Amino acid sequence: MDLSRKIEILAESAKYDVSCSSSGVMNNTRQGAIGSTSAAGICHSFTSDGRCVSLLKLLFTNACIFDCHYCINRKSNSIPRATFTPQEVADLTMDFYMRNYIEGLFLSSAIIKNVDYTSELLIKTLKILRYEKGFKGYIHVKAIPGADENLIEELGFLADRMSVNVELPSRESLKLLAPDKDPFALYKPMKQITHKKKELSQVPTLRKPASFVPAGQSTQMIIGASPESDHSIVKIAENLYKQYELKRVYYSAYIPVNKDSLLPAITTEPPLLREHRLYQADWLLRFYHFSADEILSENKPNFNLYLDPKANWAVQNYDQFPIDVQTASYEQLLRIPGIGPKSALNILKARKYYRLHLSDLKKLGVVIKRAQYFISCNGACQPGLVNDPEWIISSLISSRQYETLKKVNSQSRQEQLSLFDVERFETNKRKESRYAN
Ligand code: SF4
Structure with a gap:
């Protein structure tokens, strides 16, 4: 398959992952002309000091062996499939970087063969970039839950930021809607990354190894695919910030992409206002010293749509x-x-x-x-x-x-x-x- 077709498929598949803020532009310029833009591939993320950085946002593969009900890439869907090689992703990143299109890479992946094999492919890609190409730019990579601890650690020494997507806000919903995922394995990489960062922070500066996930970790939760209340979602976010010192929790209004009796109808509008309220509540947790139980309660578990x-x-x-x-x-x-x-x-x-x-x-x-x-x-x-x-x-x-x-x-x-x-x-x-x- 030709490389631009792969980019088209895999950048399109990556767009549902919002754990880096993203945007895309599409204009009517004739294909091939100077200034023609495509919605796929480049997204914008914001650093903690407010700078906007452009990232090449790709899925390594969308040929997933899992069958999560809410996901466009699930194995039972009939969609075009593609898989990069590590060399292709590394070359693409360098090409985009040298042309000044991007300042970094956001690399996620569906599960190909098994979780360890997928993690090994991601490691290989990052090794080519860091050691062969000498790329020092920003890399955000997915940690695959269930992968061997050594692989997670190796990835952590190569990336700037890692994210483990919680996806659904409760174990029950995960069991129902992501039957191949182990809900207990989900938080393990987060815990491992937090512990490793703490352990390394205690090593005297002179003996410190290479930096480990220096930009911290983040996660994403899908909103509206399962019945959890706003209160329980805000509580989970609060725990994630406290326990795992996450940099960000991202909320993604569920976009119905699959016809499925366990999910909202395909015609349902994504709950964008609810997503917006969650981001506002998230700011209250992080910068305004509010607790989840002050923002919402068991008696009033959902946001007021009329007031922030x-x-x-x-x-x-x-x-x-x-x-x-x-x-x-x-x-x-x-x-x-x-x-x-x-x-x-x-x-x-x-x-x-x-x-x-x-x-x-x-x-x-x-x-x-x-x-x-x-x-x-x-x-x-x-x-x-x-x-x-x-x-x-x-x-x-x-x-x-x-x-x-x-x-x-x-x-x-x-x-x-x-x-x-x-x-x-x-x-x-x-x-x-x-x-x-
Ligand atoms: S593991 Fe599930 S959510 Fe992830 S790509 Fe595969 S089907 Fe989609």
């Missing part, structure tokens, strides 16, 4: 507000909608020099239209606001947003309306116009 998780938390805990920005601690400031880690630090710095006034907050990076309902400044609140969580909810949601969300909600999950319902919204809007008059 932080605003939702604030209105549910309105007894803790208003918070006075002149005296609040950093932790308290982080709880206020419209204030992020940067603006919280700006407030702490500014108030060392002068007494704050509400009009100063915008300059310090506070999003006033969100924060105004939850703050006071030296005892003064924004005039004209009503001290009522329900009024605040309806003020935070614009009518246009409401219409869009109503549409999205009717297409997805009715049961997510935990805090809010249409009747209540309209009553609040009526109340609001009464107050305005």
Whole structure:
């Protein structure tokens, strides 16, 4: 098979893996002309300092021996199949790199023959790149659960980042939808990578071997293919961050690609808003010092589609507000909608020099239209606001947003309306116009 056809097939197969943020462009330029672009192959990822890097994103093979129900590459699907050789992936990476198209490689793989054999092929590819080609660029590679520990370790010394995909948020769903995978083997490579990194961090600098997974590990969970609640997904993410010190958990709205009685119908829209809420909750876990049980609970297990998780938390805990920005601690400031880690630090710095006034907050990076309902400044609140969580909810949601969300909600999950319902919204809007008059 010709190499460009392989790239087409294997870059297309890799697009469902989001454990590096990805995007693709397609324009109408004639094929072969300068500037013609293809959606396949190159994705963008973001470094911890916010830089955007381009990666060549490929699957080593899509000829999988497993039959996961949710996956386009499962063995029972009739799709074009292809497999690279290690030399081909190494050559491609170098060619793309030398032409300045990419800064690194994201290499994943389906299972060919068995998990050890697949891992050996990935190792061989990375060895050619690192030792024969002298490639020092960024490499993100998949660790294959169930592979021999020595192979995982060898891969870890060659790659910058590794990821082990959790795929589904519970063992029960895994057993049902990924019958060939061992749910108990899934977390083993994560544990091994964490332990090895810790062990190496204790070795004196002079004796340190080559760096081991220096950019840490990440994972991906598919959202909406199985029935787990948002609360259980956020809890799993919290545990993964704590136990395995993961750099990122990625959430991927399930795109129905297979007709299967165990999965949502093929016509179902991917739950994109739910995915968005999960990313917002993930930020609350990582940067805002929230716990999963504060964001959601057993009683309210799913996100409110109308409000982001932080605003939702604030209105549910309105007894803790208003918070006075002149005296609040950093932790308290982080709880206020419209204030992020940067603006919280700006407030702490500014108030060392002068007494704050509400009009100063915008300059310090506070999003006033969100924060105004939850703050006071030296005892003064924004005039004209009503001290009522329900009024605040309806003020935070614009009518246009409401219409869009109503549409999205009717297409997805009715049961997510935990805090809010249409009747209540309209009553609040009526109340609001009464107050305005
Ligand atoms: S192991 Fe499962 S999820 Fe991975 S490529 Fe094969 S069928 Fe798809």
